[in-house]
């Protein structure tokens with residue numbers, strides 16, 4: 001996509017200001033990004049060249065996590081910070097396993113919303129809400145959410161590669177707790193989260209670069225990511241490096257980063273809200 005302003009771009013979008021959502025789209029080879037996004041993303045690739053493989057590993061985790069939740073009987077999903085739709089979105093994965101499954105996407109990025117609306121116009125089982133996930137009340141009371149999801153039953157809450165855009169001041173554990181408290185017993189939480197535990201220099205560089213983007217980065221340690229799951233029972237194998245969460249035994253392709261967890265620098269887990 002060139003630097004000109006395509007007709008579909010919502011008025012409120014400043015295409016000169018790099019967006020975390022559109023930079024991620026660029027890492028994944030998508031075309032919903034502008035010159036300013038690509039320039040900053042390319043700078044980050046010089047700092048951290050593994051970013052496209054990390055992004056793909058994150059999408060592969062989404063696939064495995066939604067597959068697992070579906071196998072546990074979850075048939076409604078709330079995908080917070082869902083991003084610009086790309087291959088294998090939550091509703092695609094869920095519907096392939098259960099044609100009744102319902103998905104609500106939430107994102108704050110207007111391009112992610114605009115593209116999601118177009119993609120979902122003929123998909124009755126999925127919809128999108130333009131909101132900031134830090135405002136839990138607005139998300140959960142938005143007319144679409146209680147209409148679309150039966151909140152008296154378990155929901156799969158998906159927060160992939162988004163909580164590292166929530167700062168310490170915004171209290172990520174408190175936000176996760178708030179979503180936990182408004183979802184039914186038996187609901188699940190899936191999280192992937194970037195860390196500086198392995199490659200602090202790359203992480204520092206990325207944090208600096210993203211001060212010029214729509215969202216700043218806050219990497220968290222393994223202990224801090226574990227804290228996000230307070231009040232959840234972790235599904236096996238617990239909180240692990242992204243490539244080690246229930247890898248597909250049928251996938252015999254060589255790992256693009258030599259299965260080096262330091263190069264992936266991301267933790268993931270899935271937890272279940274138990275009975276009180």
Ligand SMILES: C[S@@+](CC[C@H](N)C(=O)[O-])C[C@H]1O[C@@H](n2cnc3c(N)ncnc32)[C@H](O)[C@@H]1O
Pocket residue numbers: 020021024058059062080081082083084106107108109112131132133134159160161162165166215
């Ligand atoms: C790296 S992308 C991840 C997309 C998708 N979850 C995935 O893992 O493939 C992060 C997304 O989180 C969104 N995001 C960041 N902060 C947010 C917030 N406070 N509320 C809602 N969405 C947010 C960004 O707009 C972006 O689309």
